[in-house]
Amino acid sequence: MIESDIFKALADPTRYVIFEKLAAGRMNASALRDGMAISQPAMSQHLAVLRNAGLVREERQGRFVNYEVDPKGLALIARWLTKYRAYWPSRVDALKTLLKDMDQ
Amino acid sequence: MIESDIFKALADPTRYVIFEKLAAGRMNASALRDGMAISQPAMSQHLAVLRNAGLVREERQGRFVNYEVDPKGLALIARWLTKYRAYWPSRVDALKTLLKDMDQ
DNA sequence: ACAACACATAAGCATAAACTTATGTGACGT
DNA sequence: ACGTCACATAAGTTTATGCTTATGTGTTGT
Numbered sequence: 131m132i133e134s135d136i137f138k139a140l141a142d143p144t145r146y147v148i149f150e151k152l153a154a155g156r157m158n159a160s161a162l163r164d165g166m167a168i169s170q171p172a173m174s175q176h177l178a179v180l181r182n183a184g185l186v187r188e189e190r191q192g193r194f195v196n197y198e199v200d201p202k203g204l205a206l207i208a209r210w211l212t213k214y215r216a217y218w219p220s221r222v223d224a225l226k227t228l229l230k231d232m233d234q
Numbered sequence: 235m236i237e238s239d240i241f242k243a244l245a246d247p248t249r250y251v252i253f254e255k256l257a258a259g260r261m262n263a264s265a266l267r268d269g270m271a272i273s274q275p276a277m278s279q280h281l282a283v284l285r286n287a288g289l290v291r292e293e294r295q296g297r298f299v300n301y302e303v304d305p306k307g308l309a310l311i312a313r314w315l316t317k318y319r320a321y322w323p324s325r326v327d328a329l330k331t332l333l334k335d336m337d338q
Numbered sequence: 339a340c341a342a343c344a345c346a347t348a349a350g351c352a353t354a355a356a357c358t359t360a361t362g363t364g365a366c367g368t
Numbered sequence: 369a370c371g372t373c374a375c376a377t378a379a380g381t382t383t384a385t386g387c388t389t390a391t392g393t394g395t396t397g398t
Contacts, residue, residue, distance in 0.1 A: 134250045141242035153318055159375060172357060174376055193365040193374045199321045208315055214257050217303045218312070263345060276387060278346055297344045297395040
């Protein structure tokens, strides 16, 4: 699981939307399909990519599989960002927040 | 310039390396090619993708074009990350443990 | 003015990635 | 036990992406 795999997972607009939906709350694969013009296999494949990137994790529940955001992937991106701290604009609040959480 | 464009730009391993080299210091396109098995047009195309994603900016200097990291792209990623702050481990040491565990 | 240089752009090709249809697997209800 | 449901996997097709060669544009040195 390398950084560029995470970026690759989020590079596809469809997967990006799937991830955003999951960020709103855990959901099974069928619920994720609601309102998305996407076939069942396509959804399954996208979820596999997100899972392999460490962005999402699954939990089987009977014949349903619930998916949810996996902090692992997010943490990896956060750490990646800190490598380029020298280039951050000092006034951006988002960066301050991030820094505070990453540091002591 | 949408988030998934940034992720797409960093998804390619070659572009990822180019960005890392630029993070070490501003450089022109030819200097970037040193030690990379990549043609001049390919480099030019990659730089265009990074520039359109807001990750890199250029400054013409005579017949050279110096490239450097653009904080705009990094700030966008940081902002994106903070949206999912709810999923970060609540305790900071938990985050550090998580990051450490991912090192192997 | 002209040649060499640094880089960008165009067009075509080759590969990868996302989709499709078809089928497999395990869980549930009757 | 059997059919249905929720999802995964396989195989093939289409589309996107990164590469190549060829050429264009602007700059520098002579």
